[in-house]
Amino acid sequence: MANYTLRINGELRQVDADPDTPMLWVLRDHINLVGTKFGCGVGQCGACTIHLGDVAVRSCSVPVSSVGDQQVTTIEGLSSDGSHPLQQAWIEHDVPQCGYCQAGQIMNAAALLKQNPDPSDSDIEQGMNGNICRCGTYVRIRAAIKTAAETSR
């Protein structure tokens, strides 16, 4: 066990955890931020996507000991009230079916739009290819990202 001071969604949080504990489980078990989802545990599905700084990472594959003082943003911190353009666009396009992967999709899309505010169809497909949606809402995910890119302009 070691003690870590993490910067999560703009707040400092103290956590006692083994150094190899993935951020996914630190968030879900230690800090009770359960919006970040467990899907595969091996960085293949994207359900656990969070931001370190402005970069989307798979939190299942990021040990708590590697985070240091980087800003961690989770779905709960993307906006305080669901007002982020992507969250709004997701509702406008009624994207979710089961909804389980969508927080990860939105977090990945948010990093994509930060990097590339005006993505082409192909940029969106490629940028979102690491996030699996088992319900198959990909067509709507693409449309919602387009809409969010437009409203963010």
Add this chain to the structure above:
Amino acid sequence: MLAGGGFMLGFNWQAGATAVGLNEVPEDFYAINAFLKIAKDGTVTIMSPNPEIGQNVKTSMPMIVAEELDVSWDQVKVKQAGLDTEKYTRQLAGGSQSIRLGWKSLRMAGATARRMLIQAAANRWGTPVSELSTENGRIMHARTGRSVSYGDVAEDASALQIPEEVLLKDPADFKIIGTSRKNVDGSHIVQGKPLFGLDYKKEGMLTAMIVHPPAFGMKLKSIDDAAVRAMPGISDVVIINAKPEGFSGTWSDTNAFPELVAVVGETTWQVLKAKRALEIEWETTSPLENSEDHEKGMQEHIDAGEGAKDRVDGDTAAAFSSAAKIVESTYTAPLVPHNTMEPMNFFADVTAEKAELVGPIQTPENLRTTVSNLLGLPQDKVSVALTRMGGGFGRRLYGNFGVEAALISKAVQAPVKVVYTREDDMTQGTYRPAYKVKYRAALDEDNTLIAFEVKGTGIHGSPVFSNRYPAGTVDNYLAENLRMDSNISTGAWRAPRSNFIAGAEQAFLDEVAEAAGKDPIEFRLELFRRAMSNPVGDENDYDPARYAGVLELVRDKSNWGEEMPGVYRGVSAYYCHNSYVAQVVDLVVENNLPRVKKVWCAVDCGIVVNPDAALNQVEGGIVDGIGHAMYGALSFKDGAPEQNNFHSYRLIRNMEAPKEIETFFVDNGIDPTGLGEPSLPPISGALANAFAKATGKRLYTQPFTGIPDFFDIIPASG
């Protein structure tokens, strides 16, 4: 009466009213019923009884109640009901039947409440009920200009007798049904609020993980847990058995690994590390199977097996001997896991007196029965609360994970949440069966279909529906079914049997149409016309007119027959879950890979309750169907699955999904039928048929990308 005032109304969710118009209210109205309640401020709370797995019934079922209640949708709050067999029946997510079987009684529920509210206003004003009307949660008396809100008369209404009969709306007057309403959980989903089983927490709760045998055909021999017990955060290691001697469960207790090791501790990561550190010896108790064995066994069935002749029309042997042309093909698909994005999990808190269960399950009633039997607790001491589910696809019909949570909680005398890793989930079993089916068709000199044979087998059962199309369209027809045994468990997987047989059948019919020199849509329509004018047999379980209807609709909408350079088209049509779907796939080649440019889809599922959400379901089924046909395969070596996570098991991803899907619903006013499953089955046929157009090669084996020369036969990008 509810505390704080309000109107609690019970109703029979599945009561069998028969027609629009006057409907008898069942006598057991209060006794067996679900409820809606109306607060003083007019807010209406509607309970959604059925499990929500992404099929969106938590929005669409309450919409039906709200319609007949005649309130505006923004007055409505929806709550998920837990298991309550006193109030509801068929609290099950499966077979695409929630809306179809709930339709009449959901309407009755709203209409009865509306009638009682009107009566309360009539009593207050001393006016006849017939002079009152309702709109958006208000009752109006036109003659005097008076009006009152539902909230104001709710308390009075709750004291009234249940009416003997109620009037249901004319569908032409629907204001909510047929309009698109957003997912009632949408805002919570996009903000990452706790909704799912894995998100559930309770004070003092421990985390448990299971270890099941590494191969089908193995069981636990011995375990050395000394080191693990000493690991930080670990409180216990227990062995549980979900099928003790003499226990016979229900169909949903399908489970290849009833005896498990469970590690219990504080945090998920601590338990996961401990689970990996366990030293367990397994022993082999039945043959360890390989995928090659399955393939060989199924091929032997097809070549030489004597199956049950489940339907025989005319004499196919005689017809084949006089045929001008014979077409013959065999189609195969592997075992596939469900892979819900949310791995299996469940919460249980078991004490000597009661068991409290919370989690994602499609069959809560079966879970309660099994837990009650295993724990020796009366049913009314076992509660099951439903969380939103991160996908179902049939996997959560089989509630072993819930049973495991209960057994572990009992063993460690603490509340526990069982959490499967992805590897546990993918290698646990209850897969979509592996299937093989052989078709033969005979054409006469005029290229008319004169005989059709289908022979199917699969692990634990054949995929063939003996009375479905093309049965009924041809004088000589034979359906023969075999079943292969295995120690690998199989079960329902989105659109069971149809998920394979539709694509096989529709790919085969394309070959037959080609052999007949006919347009594939026109060829299919000819058969439907035959079934409409002069059907063969009287057990055909489809309506040929509705079948033909979707095919004609997709033909017209897609401008079928139009030649587009570089676009290869395939068609299919299928009936399942009481609904009809026809699809056209436009395939292109990009970067030397096939890519679905567009899917055109026509659906006849009767009245569409929530159109945009219905489109979403259809789109999802299409993507799911393409994904599994292209990539899905779980292979076995020595009884063990060779894939156990998404690095080795391929699910369809964003870049592989169709660029565009356009769906058209038939507007026929028929009571709603299934929609969660029907768009999936035919798409693999349309895709294979488009691929054949592009390459001249037919795809007989799923996954298509596993066919050795699949990538060699993709034409160069145009």
